[in-house]
Amino acid sequence: MVFQSVFTLLAMKSVLIRMKIVRSQRLIHLSLVTALLVPLLSSSINPANATPATCYVVENGVLTNGSGCSGDVVIDDSVTSIGQYNGGYGAFQESGITSVTIPASVTSIAYGAFWDRVNLTSVTFAANSTLASIDHFAFAGTQNLKTISLPSSLTLISSVAFSGSGIRYMTFEGAPPTVNNYNGPGNLQNVSSSAIAWVTPGNYAAFNSHSPTILPTIRSLTGSTPPPSIFWPTNGETLTATVGSGFNQTVSYLGVGNPTLEISAGSLPPGISLNGSGQFTGTPTTTAPLVTRTYPVSLRVIDGADSATVSIVFEILPPSLPEIFPPDTYTANVGIPINKSISFDPWGAGTITLVEGSLPPGVSISGSNRLIGTPTSAGTYTAKLRVTDSYSQTASGDFGFEIGSALSVSMSASRPTMNRTASGETELFSIISTNAPDDFIICGFYKDADDSSAAYGSIGCTSKLDSSFVSSGISSTEDEAPFDNTTWVVRAYGPDADAESDPDINAPFLATVTISVSLVVPTPTITMSTTDFQPRTATNVGVTLSNFDTSLNYQATVKFVNVATNADVSNGILTATKGGTSTIPGYSSYAATKLGFKGTYAQVAAALASLTWNPATGSGNISMRIGIASMPGTTDFYYDANSGHYYKYVSSALPWVSARTAAEATTLFGLRGYLAEVNSTAENFFIGRETSATNVWIGASDRTVEGTWIWDGATATYPKPTGSGSNSGRTAAFHSWANGE
Incomplete structure (x- = not known):
């Protein structure tokens, strides 16, 4: 059986997606906040459902750190003051609380205690509260805190206690507290100008006489709570x-x-x-x-x-009158498609129609109110276009068109083909040249040249003036040539080609050029540096290998052939060091007239480097032939350097048709086998030397016509060898019939 070996190099390109995670930083600042006011929904706090006391830290009666609290918080009556924790942060400044109930035992709320708690919507003081003071910025920045009722025990409040908060109703149950002026006129600063201080009737006069007033508007309560x-x-x-x-x-x-x-x-x-x-x-x-x-x-x-x-x-x-805005002049050329917007107000809410004059031949107004088409005649054209809005209001404008003669656009590449270059190799560029005007559109498309079904990808379209294809070209590097073999197509389009979307590979174009970037796999070579050998003297042949895939296993054969007939001959002894190799079928020694061994690349290369030849005679028209092939991974196959084929000798006896069927059922490197076809003296000699049976089936048969021999070693189902059905009998390109046959 004969096999042709096929090697396929697969390459996969990996993609690394980097995700950058940015952590937001909170900046505490003072500013006048204008809050978006929404209805204040009442809320009730069930202490059984509140955040447990373990969410805050109490030291000697001072609640120093409530940063671990969230939701509804009920403070227990062991707390006498709401203070600060390390770093000067207010006790709840870093918390997630939404409401808080403050016990009667608390007498003071310190600097920044609830600063910037934007989710805080409710503050409740227990009955008989003893709260006496609220310090600077205690409730600053609580934008969703709309109302608060302050107990009658309050005697001192900072002017910036509610700076930037959402407070609109502030109920004072007692007499006016003293305002601790932070930096301003002495009233509550940076709160809404419409905020109202609701006071008990008995204290109304005292609040009104306070100078300056705590809040600009003071109103007297007529019930228990302020009205809406x-x-x-x-x-x-x-x-x-x-x-x-x-x-x-x-x-x-x-x-x-x-x-x-x-x-x-x-x-x-x-x-x-x-x-x-x-x-x-x-x-x-x-x-x-x-x-x-x-x-x-x-x-x-x-x-x-x-x-x-x-x-x-x-x-x-009433709706505004529509307007239409003609440009100075629309310019285009015969044969170049146009797709231009018509500018009008209100945008998208109207219909454009032609009322006077004429558009250039080949141009019309689309249903989306654009000028589209391909001009067919050069010249100057004027047209009055009208926009009609959905209320039947109209506006008109005069439009001018200058249509130039047809342009012949051409395009070329400085390097139509390039070899793909790896990192460290000299980078090549294929520069695109075109006579297209600067505003014409240049688009690039690419695909895997080895995949006939692959679709073209696009890297986008730009004007010629901004096109990297024109300014810097296509690179040969593996970063820009995403496949081992990449086909690039660069095309020129009219200036409006990308008006609504970029063209795809199937869109009509004005000029095109193709660039191929190919991965060149170096050809494996075998070099023998020694050319002078003396009879009966062992001399190293000087074998070196280059450009082989070092990850593969190989088998090698070394023999002599007659230069004229290509048939195997012998002359002296070939010797190699075994090392890690082992012999292949038909070979048993590392000192013989011919050698055959297998192993890893390194093992085979070392054995060949040790190869010596001790010629028996200096005469004879002979040539040393070294054959190396990737190893099929089984001892059943062996390789002939003359024919370039793998062979398998099957010793079991079968009828000829069954032998052919068995051959076709055998695969190697993804290819099917066939009964051997002999096309040269050397191949005939090789098969004869490598088989041990007297009679061996090959692909020759006269089963169709008795006495008429043809090569028939494969059926129509499988790819046939070159000589199948021809090279009959003694007219074959090669034949070696025995006498009388």
């Missing part, structure tokens, strides 16, 4: 919107219970609604005639038995 309020929009305010334009405004209101917001009188404009989050939202609509319309409504917040109402007016303006 609407801060914005104010009573009598007009809200303006335009037909066709989105509208979104948030009502600022507050209630200490469970407030609800509603339209108590009138109707909102068509297209606008009030949602559950207290937002007016939507897009106003209208009907003809297109005039300004007004919609008076009453807006009410209800909190238990109390409510507050403001009267406002929505003014809905």
